[in-house]
Amino acid sequence: MRAPALAESFAGLGAWVSIFDDALWARPERAVASMHVRGVRTLYLQSASSRAGPAVFRPDRTTRFLRAAHVRGMEVVAWYLPPYTAPAYELRRALGAVRYRSTEGDRFDAFALDIETAPGSPDVPLRNRRLLRLSDGLRRELGDRYSIGAIIPSPHGLDQPHGRRWWPDFPYRRLRRIYDAFLPMGYYTYHGDGARNAVRDTRLNLAILRRETGDPAVPIHLIGGGSESSSLAEGRAFTRAVNRYGAIGASMYSHIGMGPEDWTALEGLRFQDVGAPLGP
Numbered sequence: 001m002r003a004p005a006l007a008e009s010f011a012g013l014g015a016w017v018s019i020f021d022d023a024l025w026a027r028p029e030r031a032v033a034s035m036h037v038r039g040v041r042t043l044y045l046q047s048a049s050s051r052a053g054p055a056v057f058r059p060d061r062t063t064r065f066l067r068a069a070h071v072r073g074m075e076v077v078a079w080y081l082p083p084y085t086a087p088a089y090e091l092r093r094a095l096g097a098v099r100y101r102s103t104e105g106d107r108f109d110a111f112a113l114d115i116e117t118a119p120g121s122p123d124v125p126l127r128n129r130r131l132l133r134l135s136d137g138l139r140r141e142l143g144d145r146y147s148i149g150a151i152i153p154s155p156h157g158l159d160q161p162h163g164r165r166w167w168p169d170f171p172y173r174r175l176r177r178i179y180d181a182f183l184p185m186g187y188y189t190y191h192g193d194g195a196r197n198a199v200r201d202t203r204l205n206l207a208i209l210r211r212e213t214g215d216p217a218v219p220i221h222l223i224g225g226g227s228e229s230s231s232l233a234e235g236r237a238f239t240r241a242v243n244r245y246g247a248i249g250a251s252m253y254s255h256i257g258m259g260p261e262d263w264t265a266l267e268g269l270r271f272q273d274v275g276a277p278l279g280p
Helices: 004-010 022-026 028-037 059-071 087-098 124-142 161-166 172-176 195-213 232-245 260-266
Strands: 012-017 042-046 075-080 110-114 148-153 181-185 221-226 249-253
Touching: 004 075, 004 110, 004 148, 004 181, 012 221, 022 028, 028 059, 042 059, 059 075, 075 087, 087 110, 087 124, 110 124, 124 148, 124 172, 172 195, 181 195, 195 221, 195 232, 221 232, 232 249, 232 260, 249 260
Parallel strands: 012 042, 012 249, 042 075, 075 110, 110 148, 148 181, 181 221, 221 249
Antiparallel strands: none
16 A cells, blocks of 8 residues: 555645636636635646647646645646557656656646546556556656556446446556555536435445445545536535545536635535545
């Protein structure tokens, strides 16, 4: 198992920015200030597109995001979605983000691999081999002191018939040996409506991930509902469930869709300490 302290970068309240959030990229300092005033501890910033372009998207704007976050004491985690079509190339793109330095010395504080499928992704056996090859390569290149997280599909979703057809034999335990934290895309808004659904989905995502990794203390930053679709009641239910069932961090996806009702709903979040046994 990984050293618990390496999961600290994924703790607390998070905010997510993709390369498609043009309004945020236009004013990085303003975007970060809006996160900070809401208590965001970690900015999750997409480092590049899945396939083409530089390893660091808009380097000048990325530098501004990094500087604005760091002067406020926030951490910045790079995230990248590989399609598993060219493992060596995808590893270079991930490492390019990790090794990026601004002229002022700012860098990403951690890295998270977005484990999904994209157009052209191979079938499951080859996909799993390439996922593990890429993950092993990241850990080998970065060593044991750099924090990396695994952004994974909803464990509850993977436990359903459609999930088992899409990604059977998801390699939870092998990934746990490599990654310092898991960031499941719970997305309760995709799986039903209402507060009861949000609580049930949150509880099951946390419980299934602990069961499948075989680690009751696995560090989890749970990504809740889609911010554009979640109601105040659903967001508050998500907060209550996180507080009851335990996680080191939480967020909604994504920052650009966060409304006043979402921030109000998340105000009561309480997080468990990294390394502590999680759950009620």
